[in-house]
Amino acid sequence: MRKFLLFSLFLCASNAVFTQTPPAAALAQGPTTRVLAVGHLVGGVTPDKIMPVMQQEVRATVRVYLAGKLDQWFVRRDQRGVVFLLNVGTVAEAKELLEKLPLGQAKLMEFDLIPLGPLTPLSLLLQEPPASKQ
DSSP states (O other): OHHHHHHHHHHHHHHHHHHHSOHHHHHHSSOOOEEEEEEEEOTTOOHHHHHHHHHHHHHHHHHHHHTTSEEEEEEOSSSSOEEEEEOOSOHHHHHHHHHTSHHHHTTOEEEEEEEEOOOGGGGGGGSOOOOOOO
């Protein structure tokens, strides 16, 4: 029941943002607290090019995790690549971090970087309702 209530709350807040607030204004609010990094191999890269680098890549990625910059990591199921949830405050910081990894240095993997932040539409629920006219 609690999950249903939270989901309903999210839907109401999202609906309020998209019907009452311009999307650009809604997106501009709040800080970036994470970056979602969706990795994909550079076109034409074959396993024989990647495998010599993978042992170094795994070690370097574990070091990033142990440093607290990598929160979660996943393998893609739709194609070869990874998805990282990074604990960084900017896309630039994420890009710099990922370009230092061995596959990034070898120009074998690229990332689509998506800034994430708090669910700011919830702030609409904190506003006092307008006074009713009688």
